[in-house]
Amino acid sequence: MAGQLSDNIVAHTWTQPLVLAENIPTRADIVVIGGGIVGVTTAWFLAKQGADVVLCEKGHIAGEQSGRNWGWIRVQGRDTREIPMMLESLRIWEGLRDEIGEDVGFIRSGSFYTANSAQQLHARESWVQIAKDYDIDTRLIDGTELKQHVRGSAIDWAGAMFTKSDGRAEPHKATPAIARAAQRSGATILPGCAVRGVETTGGTISAVVTEHGTINTSTVLCAAGAWTSMFCRSIEIDVPQLRVRGTVARTAPAENVLNGAVYDDRLGIRRREDGGYTVAYGSVLEHPLTPSSFRYFFKFVPALMQEIKNLRLSIGHEFVDEWSTPKSWALDEPSPFEKTRVLNPEPTPSVLRGIRRNLDAMFPQLADTPIVESWAGMIESSPDVIPIIDVIDSLPGFHVATGFSGHGFGIGPGAGKAIAGMLMGKETGIDISEFRLSRFFDGSPIRPQASI
Numbered sequence: 001m002a003g004q005l006s007d008n009i010v011a012h013t014w015t016q017p018l019v020l021a022e023n024i025p026t027r028a029d030i031v032v033i034g035g036g037i038v039g040v041t042t043a044w045f046l047a048k049q050g051a052d053v054v055l056c057e058k059g060h061i062a063g064e065q066s067g068r069n070w071g072w073i074r075v076q077g078r079d080t081r082e083i084p085m086m087l088e089s090l091r092i093w094e095g096l097r098d099e100i101g102e103d104v105g106f107i108r109s110g111s112f113y114t115a116n117s118a119q120q121l122h123a124r125e126s127w128v129q130i131a132k133d134y135d136i137d138t139r140l141i142d143g144t145e146l147k148q149h150v151r152g153s154a155i156d157w158a159g160a161m162f163t164k165s166d167g168r169a170e171p172h173k174a175t176p177a178i179a180r181a182a183q184r185s186g187a188t189i190l191p192g193c194a195v196r197g198v199e200t201t202g203g204t205i206s207a208v209v210t211e212h213g214t215i216n217t218s219t220v221l222c223a224a225g226a227w228t229s230m231f232c233r234s235i236e237i238d239v240p241q242l243r244v245r246g247t248v249a250r251t252a253p254a255e256n257v258l259n260g261a262v263y264d265d266r267l268g269i270r271r272r273e274d275g276g277y278t279v280a281y282g283s284v285l286e287h288p289l290t291p292s293s294f295r296y297f298f299k300f301v302p303a304l305m306q307e308i309k310n311l312r313l314s315i316g317h318e319f320v321d322e323w324s325t326p327k328s329w330a331l332d333e334p335s336p337f338e339k340t341r342v343l344n345p346e347p348t349p350s351v352l353r354g355i356r357r358n359l360d361a362m363f364p365q366l367a368d369t370p371i372v373e374s375w376a377g378m379i380e381s382s383p384d385v386i387p388i389i390d391v392i393d394s395l396p397g398f399h400v401a402t403g404f405s406g407h408g409f410g411i412g413p414g415a416g417k418a419i420a421g422m423l424m425g426k427e428t429g430i431d432i433s434e435f436r437l438s439r440f441f442d443g444s445p446i447r448p449q450a451s452i
């Protein structure tokens with residue numbers, strides 16, 4: 001596994017040379033598929049409890065969503081079903097540096113959802129009421145108080161919803177650092193090791209088949225991010241999931257105009273540990289249509305209606321790519337997971353122009369600050385925009401953890417703790433019943449509470 005990155009170039013997470021795994025173990029108590037924050041934190045919690053765990057990642061640790069996100073760690077605005085897990089997650093982030101002995105850039109610097117009018121500010125009141133039920137410090141602040149936190153903006157906001165205890169961390173550092181901690185606790189972490197499929201004996205899991213050989217195991221967690229639906233479909237498990245592309249940019253270090261994370265319809269911006277800003281066009285969600293868009297259309301109608309203003313549909317190579325990908329494959333031949341080691345979409349030029357324009361309009365004092373890096377990531381979402389964490393009854397020994405949508409980085413450590421509990425049969429105090437896969441098939445209403 002690659003060592004600690006010494007620079008701030010986000011893309012180094014996925015552009016460093018990939019060394020394929022060698023000498024893989026022939027057995028494990030538990031095999032985790034996927035080296036994003038969900039798989040890695042699960043492996044860390046498992047290893048700390050003494051489980052013999054092997055994690056297989058087809059590309060780089062944090063090479064996909066977990067290394068590309070905005071780095072917001074917030075409870076503010078969440079779906080109520082995620083709140084207990086998120087509060088536990090914040091507690092884990094808080095103690096992470098001491099526990100793993102590495103800095104991941106975590107700081108409780110607050111999150112702000114701005115309001116352009118008194119009416120918009122008033123509309124934020126409903127979540128403030130929710131926060132009270134959970135003893136969360138969320139409150140509405142007026143434009144004058146907002147100016148003390150967000151300095152020199154050209155926008156005269158009416159105010160914001162503010163949660164002081166929310167935080168931020170550096171995605172390109174966090175998941176690799178937790179993976180190293182998992183290794184030190186005894187986990188085997190294998191980047192460059194695609195899992196092609198599973199073997200069963202008497203209808204239950206008996207092994208996973210990787211590109212480098214077979215690992216005998218009775219317990220598998222599929223935490224394959226944007227690939228979960230495809231992986232599961234190849235073994236006849238239906239996991240509804242779609243992808244949206246997010247374009248992100250990073251500025252050079254600049255004047256300190258804010259310390260936390262600010263969401264405005266025109267811009268999502270957070271201060272970075274290196275003194276720059278991670279910026280994105282907050283309200284643009286690009287969905288390249290694929291055959292899955294049509295297969296899962298009806299399940300995603302509620303999310304679609306909610307995001308209709310922000311959604312930009314397109315049709316391009318993604319449709320053909322998915323169409324031409326086989327639905328299943330022989331396990332002794334290269335699989336689609338080796339073909340695309342890293343899902344690395346191009347940032348969208350028009351969105352990048354919009355980010356620059358809105359950054360300059362909102363913070364004129366940053367107009368000369370160069371954007372030094374840009375990238376994109378495919379965000380995967382479930383139909384109700386909250387995770388799917390479950391045991392798969394039809395295939396004993398197989399488990400799924402996916403669907404974390406645009407907010408899985410922050411909740412990752414709490415999810416990892418809860419998932420490790422599910423796999424070890426141990427109580428963690430975090431209720432995961434709301435995240436069962438069957439909610440999409442048993443007639444339960446599909447009701448997203450938060451946006452993607």
Ligand SMILES: Cc1cc2nc3c(=O)[nH]c(=O)nc-3n(C[C@H](O)[C@H](O)[C@H](O)COP(=O)(O)OP(=O)(O)OC[C@H]3O[C@@H](n4cnc5c(N)ncnc54)[C@H](O)[C@@H]3O)c2cc1C
Nearest residue numbers: 034036038058066069070072195225246377407408409410
């Ligand atoms: C642009 C963007 C902005 C975001 N902003 C935020 C934010 O500010 N705050 C927040 O909380 N969340 C944010 N998110 C969401 C967050 O990044 C994700 O929810 C989270 O990282 C998901 O983690 P994961 O481990 O489930 O998936 P991933 O990080 O995608 O990891 C899955 C891994 O599985 C691997 N894999 C897949 N198939 C196989 C296979 N067959 N064999 C081996 N390995 C396999 C993949 O290569 C991948 O590395 C954002 C996401 C994006 C893209």
